[in-house]
Amino acid sequence: MKKKALSVIVLATVVTTLIFYVTNTETSHTNESKETVNTTNDISSLDKNTEATSEKKTYKKRPFPNEVPDEQLCRDLNLKQSNLHYDFSDEIELKALHAFKNGYSAKQVADAIWFVSSWSQAQDWYERAMLHESVSELIPVIKSLPNNERFLSQYNFVNGPNSSATEVLDYKDSLDRLWADLPLEELNRKITSTNISSVETFNEIERVFSNFPYEILNSESISPLNSILGFLVAKKRIPTAIMLLQRYPGLEFSTANFTNEAATQLLMIIGNEGYEIEDSESYQQLFDLLGLSGKGIYYQEINHPLFSNVEVKNAVEKLNHEGIVVNLIPVEDLEKPEPIFVLNIDKNELTDDEKRSLDKCNLTREWLEGRQLNYLQLDTFESTSFIESIKSSPEFYFCKNQQHPDDFPLIKSQFTEMRKQITQTIANQNTSLEKLDLTTLDVPDTMLPEVKSILGIILARDYLQATSLNEQEIMMRLSNVGLKPSSKHIASFSGLASLKGFTMWLETLSFDEPKDAKALLNEFASKGAYKAFSDLNSMVGAEFDLETELDPFYFFIKNYSSMTLHFGDINAYEQKDNAAFINYFKVSGVKIKPQHRRAIFKRKISEQDAYKALISHFPELKVENVDEFFSLSCL
Structure with missing residues (x-):
């Protein structure tokens, strides 16, 4: 139970950070139709005076394209283009494997891949090739280890005399099984604890991994100590990390063009908001041992709501500020190398007619992008109808x-500090979340009520996941230490509304402000959480002014999907029930307003499957064209 509680608490912080981010960020290109209801929050962080310092622009309202090819033809062309891309990648993999087997080095083959394709594909291949070389060197040692059946099966398939392998396989998952059964509970506690010495923590690492040969532990590509090293840095146990690197110098990061993954992962830990470098001399020694001081790290920037790696840049800024020189080399600025040999691959492409047709297919997407506007930018446009x-x-x-x-x-700072204190207290007392006496926590008098509400939600979720307490026991325990959420603050962070730790509090709250209840009803409809929606709706009976307010039906249309995406334990979330919502809207009746037509029209353009499913239940939503269509982002 202790191990589970610890992992849940660590995960909760990550999940909460992601929820805050996703809640306040317009959705990604992979799912453009989804809109989170609680778009609170980054409005005030933008420059509100932009309109005062810029000339007014004229918004050009383009008509909906009328020369778009047949929908099925567009699907076929997109599928054909994707298949051609995959065929090209598969051919690269096959010829790269043959070149590797015929004596070319991993670096030489990776350069050849980069020349005909991209750095990211070359980097991915190089990582797999280096791992293959490492396991080949250590195969006699690996054969002596327990739990090696899956790895050996994979390795023998690739290296057999009549192997049908068409690519260099990734051994990471099968290697992980070699140490999957290690007892890590005590080690996790000692690393997390603030009153365990570096020597004692290092000795625990040595004890846990004592059955593995030194050659395995000292291998940069294979060693399970790589993850332990990252955990030590995350918990700021830098002296222990230094001892580990001194004992296993083979863990030093390589400096080849393509071996950036381990280095960037470490930098992302340091670059996290709230991570502070407290002893620059120790960090300097750490980076010297890692082989990163003064070196260039190849870096491919990723800007995506769920997969951004901006923390890498943040880390370099922090380190350089402390006098620890680490340089980033953006791969976008690099010229492709002249390879020693060329992967001669005939790249099949669409015909000229097919390309022209596909360009026409994209006209609708481009039109949609042109109608997607930003709330804060509206005043930069001249007034038009x-x-x-x-x-x-x-x-x-x-x-x-x-x-x-x-x-x-x-709020964010206080919440992070309290989460850290709870994690460390559990580790220091060698206890579990269920047994933790919350009254022993040092809760500052200056803690904001919003923070108490958020803690009440997140801790309730953690208790449900990691303990045997029922909902009433959980709410009583949290209420006794002042962590009962209020309706005002719970509505401000409605992005957490799909958590069971959120919804268990509903019946204990009084919604004096109708807008708070409406915000939650919209969020529940957005998430498809019907039970919570129904419970709250029966409590407050909110009525929406459809001329000025967005209602639950609007958000149900905007976010309808048969899929469910959660981070962490699915049992910690409210169950999605689209069928119950559909029945509710049919029975109660819905008035179709322009905002509903705009919402369904966007689904029609960008997600045909969702559109067809919705109009099968609500035929009155069927639309052909909405000339006055727009989609407004609150950010």
């Missing part, structure tokens, strides 16, 4: 009424 229609829409009023908590940075 179209712009004014947006400014009088329910979508506009929704964005206008979103309130970013004035103390949001302080």
